[in-house]
Amino acid sequence: MARETSGQGVGEISGHASPGLAHVSNIADLAIVTTNNPAEIEQDWRALEAGGIESPGQSFDFLTQWIASFGIPQSAQLFVVVKDGGLPVLAFALHRTRLWGMKALAAFPGDHVGTNAPLVNLAYMRAMSPAARKALWQKVQGALDGADLAYLCCLPETLGGIDGLFADLGQSVVSDELHRAVFDSWEQCDRLQRTRSRRKHDKQQGAKLAAMGEIGFDIVEQSEDLPEILDCMFRQRNDRFRELGIPDPFNDAAIRRFYAAAFTGGKTLKGRMHVLRLNGEIVATRYNLVHGNRMFCLISGMSTAPKIQPGSPGKQCLLRVMQTEFDGGYAMFDMGAGMTDEKRHWCNEHIVLRHHYLPLTLRGRIFAASHSTYQRFKNIVKSNSRTFAAFKSLRARLKGRR
Incomplete structure (x- = not known):
């Protein structure tokens, strides 16, 4: 059963409403709907989603498929929608679970997606002053209950051109960066991202691969071979993680079932695979x-x-992905968080991500203070290449001994 709260006068919205948006004179006029039944807020969620998403974790299809694939009980689900009259302006979903020995509210997919940002009406948010957004986030946090802490990982510092959109959502610490390639065409991508030496290097590698046999490149959306392709991908991914000496986050039957279902089961979120073959082998x-x-x-x-x-x-x-997709109508290729050589070569947008802690009890406040300090220490280690390399070497040796 959905629960709706309107709150009391938390603060006024200053600034000007965007054309076509109802002007809100007081945060108390906003209604917060909370429910453990996604069907009750699906219409509002999909209306927000029609404006575009920043992550698959904001997709109603993705979230409900995740819940179904892992058999998460309804009692462990929390969907939140903020509405201005009949207009949905904000939505997010949280998993009632246990983290670090506490009752916690956390994003369902965690680090399986680049960002777990709430889904927002960007035009509406631009019409609000920073003070009004702060009051909004305070009201949202006040609507959460039944846990010691809400932990929202990997929220962008900048979203839709709005700097600090989530700055007042609890307390936060820098976590990583999200990397994207955003171009109007392959010609623009090629001109801006590839130097002459880079083109020469790509051509040399391509010649070496071609010398080994026949090359095939396919784009797969629906295919009888999809299960075989997915199995091969997970197997290759597992081999790579084993070489690096780190756990494979996809080495779980439920995770693999979810990715297979998410690929084919969405209304607005669709699967698309790129497959490179050499002499018929993936x-x-x-x-x-x-x-x-x-x-x-x-x-x-x-x-x-x-x-x-x-x-x-x-x-x-x-x-081949870049050559094909930017001339095929796609405007953005999101490559997720964590810097790699390929992201350095191809991505022209790098968005700082932050972990947000929303303590709901004294225990949650104590934990948020200690965990955010630990996260800052991790950032210091990762920012120093020599220290980080030593840490990874130690981690690999420890993994080998176990």
């Missing part, structure tokens, strides 16, 4: 979910066979 893959003209790459796989590494199949696959 040597590189990319798993993407598409919403409108935005493409989100969630998983990539590449053969670890030493004999084909000189041809850099992963890089050759990504080159």
Whole structure:
């Protein structure tokens, strides 16, 4: 059953409403609907989603498929929608779970997506002053209950051109960066992202791969071969994680079932895979979910066979992705968080992400203070290349001993 609260005079909205938006004179006029039944807010959620999403984690299809795939009980679900009259202006979903020994509210997909930002009406948010947005976030936090802490990981510092949109949502600490390629065409992408030496290098690697046999590049949306392609991708991904000496987040039957279902089961979120073959054998893959003209790459796989590494199949696959998709109507290729060489080469947008802590009890406040300090220490280690390399080496040795 949905619960709606309107609150009392928290603060006034200053500034001017955008054309076509109802002007709100007081935060108390906004209604917050909370429910554990997604069907009750689906219409409002999809209305917000029609304005575009920043992450698959904002997709109603993605979230409900995640819940179904993992059998999450309704009692453990919390959907929140903020409305101005009949206009939905904000929505997010949280999992009632246990983290760090506490009752917590956390984003369902966690680090399986680049950002877990709330889904917002950007035009509406632009019409609000910073003080009004602060009052809004205070009201939202006040509507959360039944936990010690709400933990919202990987929220962008800048969203839709609004700096600090989530700055007053609890307390926060820098976590990572989100990397995207955003271009009008392949010609623009090629001109801005590839130097002459880079083009020469790509051509040399392509020649080496071509010398090994026949190259094929396919875009797969619906195919009888999809289960086989997914199995190959997960196998290649597992081989890579094992080489790095780190746990494989996809090495779980439920996770793999979810990705298979999410690929084919959405109304507005659709699967799209890129597959590079050499002599008919899959040597590189990319798993993407598409919403409108935005493409989100969630998983990539590449053969670890030493004999084909000189041809850099992963890089050759990504080159073909860029050549194909930016001339095929797509405007953004989101490559997720965490810097890699391929993101450095291709991405022209780098968005700082922050972890947000919303303490709901004294225990939650104590934990938020300590965990955010730990996160800052991690950032210091990661920002120093020598220290981070030493840490990764130690981690790999410890993993080997276990």
